[in-house]
Amino acid sequence: MNPTLTERELEVLRLVATGFTYEEIAEQLSINTNAARGLAGRMRMRLGALTTPHAVLLAVQAGILDGRPKRRTGPHKQPLTTRQAQVLAAAADGASLTVVARRLGITREQVAARLAEAYLRLGVTHLPRGQRRTAAITAARKHGLIPPATDKERAA
Structure with a gap:
């Protein structure tokens, strides 16, 4: 069974898999941190995952993400607000x-x-x-x- 994720949940999954925090995901997607956490929670629920790392593993196993996700490039931390x-x-x-x-x-x-x-x-x-x-x-x-x-x- 291949779970269906919304485009937004898939975006969150990809960002989480590459090491972004919820705060950074919120900034990237122009949403607030609680919305990013909510999307991640729904994504975990749809995948049947217990934790976010477990969701990434399940997504790789289901073919939603390709192999081992690559770490993000560029500066490790975002600039200051x-x-x-x-x-x-x-x-x-x-x-x-x-x-x-x-x-x-x-x-x-x-x-x-x-x-x-x-x-x-x-x-x-x-x-x-x-x-x-x-x-x-x-x-x-x-x-x-x-x-x-x-x-x-x-x-x-």
Whole structure:
């Protein structure tokens, strides 16, 4: 039996098989993250899979995907959103989450969430907690995602 997937579910399956996260899939398909998760859930249900990796395996076995899916090419992480870049730039001088929140007129929790997302996108989540911000700022500046260091930051 070959399960029938919608075009959108097939798109999600292909993206998941090549290593994209739900957040990246949502961005690629111009939908929100919950919609991407919902499509993946329906895709898993139609395939009779217990997990997303199991769905990829079943799709390969059913001939829906060709052989072992290839990993995606290009940069491993997506660039930062505008808000993530703003928050990271505002935090570049070592300010606390509370100070950054005050500067940007948002909550401390929003600052923490945007920084966590930026760390994920810049690939620094494997580092110890105390090194993530510095590594993310360095990577973002290297790729031109946030402005270069000011004289005040260099002196600190």
